[in-house]
Amino acid sequence: MPKNKRYKLNLQYFGGDKTEKATPKKRQDARKKGQVAKSQDLSGSVVLLAAVISLVAFGGFMKERFMKLFTDVLQNRMTMSVTPENITKMFNQYGLQILLLLAPLMVITFVLAIVANVAQVGFMATGQGVTPKFSKINPIKGFKNIFSMRSFVEFLKSILKLVIIAYLVYSTLWGQKQNFASLSHVSAEATFRFAAKMTVNLGIKIGAALFIMAVLDYMYQRYEHEKSLKMSKQEIKDEYKKMEGDPLIKGKIRERQRRMAMQRMMSEVPKADVIITNPTHFAVALKYDGSKMEAPQIIAKGQDYVALRIRELAKEHGVVTMENKPLARALFQRTEIGDVVPADLFQAVAEVLAYVYKLRGKRR
Numbered sequence: 001m002p003k004n005k006r007y008k009l010n011l012q013y014f015g016g017d018k019t020e021k022a023t024p025k026k027r028q029d030a031r032k033k034g035q036v037a038k039s040q041d042l043s044g045s046v047v048l049l050a051a052v053i054s055l056v057a058f059g060g061f062m063k064e065r066f067m068k069l070f071t072d073v074l075q076n077r078m079t080m081s082v083t084p085e086n087i088t089k090m091f092n093q094y095g096l097q098i099l100l101l102l103a104p105l106m107v108i109t110f111v112l113a114i115v116a117n118v119a120q121v122g123f124m125a126t127g128q129g130v131t132p133k134f135s136k137i138n139p140i141k142g143f144k145n146i147f148s149m150r151s152f153v154e155f156l157k158s159i160l161k162l163v164i165i166a167y168l169v170y171s172t173l174w175g176q177k178q179n180f181a182s183l184s185h186v187s188a189e190a191t192f193r194f195a196a197k198m199t200v201n202l203g204i205k206i207g208a209a210l211f212i213m214a215v216l217d218y219m220y221q222r223y224e225h226e227k228s229l230k231m232s233k234q235e236i237k238d239e240y241k242k243m244e245g246d247p248l249i250k251g252k253i254r255e256r257q258r259r260m261a262m263q264r265m266m267s268e269v270p271k272a273d274v275i276i277t278n279p280t281h282f283a284v285a286l287k288y289d290g291s292k293m294e295a296p297q298i299i300a301k302g303q304d305y306v307a308l309r310i311r312e313l314a315k316e317h318g319v320v321t322m323e324n325k326p327l328a329r330a331l332f333q334r335t336e337i338g339d340v341v342p343a344d345l346f347q348a349v350a351e352v353l354a355y356v357y358k359l360r361g362k363r364r
Contacts, residue, residue, distance in 0.1 A: 020236055022229035030229060036121040037225035041157075042214035046116040049207035050109045056200055058104040065101040069094065120218065150224070157217065164209050172202045262306070265337060268299040269310055270317035274356045276331060279323045283307035284331040285314070286341070288353060295340040296349050301332055320356045327352070 022030075030036070055062070080086055176198060183191050231239075269275075272285035273296075285300035287293075302310050314321050327348050334342055341349045 018230040018232045018235075020231050020233060022226070022231055023236060023239060025239060026229055026231060035225070035228075037218070037222040038117075038120045039214050039218035039221050041161075041210060041217050042120065043113055043116045045207055045210035045214045047109055047113050048203065049211060050112040051105060052200055052203035052207055054105040054108045055203075059196075061104065062101055065097060069097050069101070153220075157213075161210065161213065164213070165206055168205045168209060169202065172198065172205065265300045265302075266309065266313060269313040270319065272299055272314065272319050274352055275310060275314045275319055275321040276324050276328045276352060277307065277311060277321055278325050278328045281307060282328045282332045283310040284328055284335075285310060285319075286331075286349065286353070293340070295346065296353065297340050298331065298335045298337055301335070301337060303332065320359060322352050322356070324348070324352065 077090065080090070179194065183194065186194075268287075269285050272287050275283055275285050277283045281303060283300075283302055283306075284298060286296045287299045288296040300310055311321055313319075327345065330345060331341070
């Protein structure tokens with residue numbers, strides 16, 4: 001057999017190529033398992049930018065708190081008597097001061113980190129992604145993962161990030177080479193300001209570069225995620241069967257329901273007062289009880305084979321059969337089982353029932 005034909009047969013056997021977009025159920029199941037499109041670099045770059053921006057915005061506040069803390073240590077704590085109560089009180093005060101000092105940085109960084117994660121995957125809480133799987137420690141499978149395409153791409157990303165960060169650090173330091181030479185002639189405070197300004201500038205550059213790379217990485221992760229979720233036509237059919245039920249089983253259930261409904265209908269035929277026929281194509285069974293019903297009621301009807309079966313049951317149980325082609329056709333087409341006779345057919349049905357009652361010797 002030629003290779004092309006053999007390949008096609010194998011594809012047919014395994015369900016074909018995965019060329020179809022994932023169904024909503026497939027996406028929901030993957031999300032429950034923690035399989036979502038997410039870039040870890042995006043959260044990291046946002047945290048870095050948030051930290052640098054917080055230092056720029058609240059640097060004066062943090063510097064003031066920091067100076068007060070050290071001033072208190074040097075002025076007031078050197079002559080303090082060392083007792084358990086004093087030490088406990090001092091650490092409580094300093095702990096509160098440190099929390100207030102770091103509060104802007106921590107709050108802004110924490111909030112933006114949450115925003116970065118929610119923007120990627122939305123609100124999601126699942127424990128399946130963190131549940132340990134012993135299959136992951138399989139050395140053979142782990143060896144395959146090391147040399148997979150995904151691992152190769154992650155390796156290239158890491159190399160690219162290191163190159164970009166190294167270039168930004170080198171270019172920033174090289175651009176300030178003249179200022180480095182003059183640091184020996186300025187005060188310690190000016191040196192500190194120069195170092196802080198350069199550090200903030202470098203942090204913003206690195207954070208912005210990582211953020212751009214993270215956005216591109218997120219687009220790549222979405223592409224890979226959509227590719228991994230793709231389904232074959234056979235998988236879509238199997239999923240539909242699971243959700244809606246096997247068509248063969250549903251057909252059998254409907255057939256059984258029709259059979260049971262037919263049996264119930266046939267069991268009502270012996271209770272009829274009259275069977276109005278076409279005579280061969282239609283048969284409608286009527287029942288009337290003046291003490292319970294306002295009008296005659298259709299308790300059974302059928303066409304062709306079912307009509308023949310109704311006539312046979314009527315004959316077996318002594319139910320009168322009347323031939324009236326127009327009336328039989330009208331009742332069959334305009335009513336359902338359980339309906340009462342339409343008002344415009346009252347007269348015709350009444351005449352038939354009167355004749356039947358006369359034959360049986362009943363009083364109307």
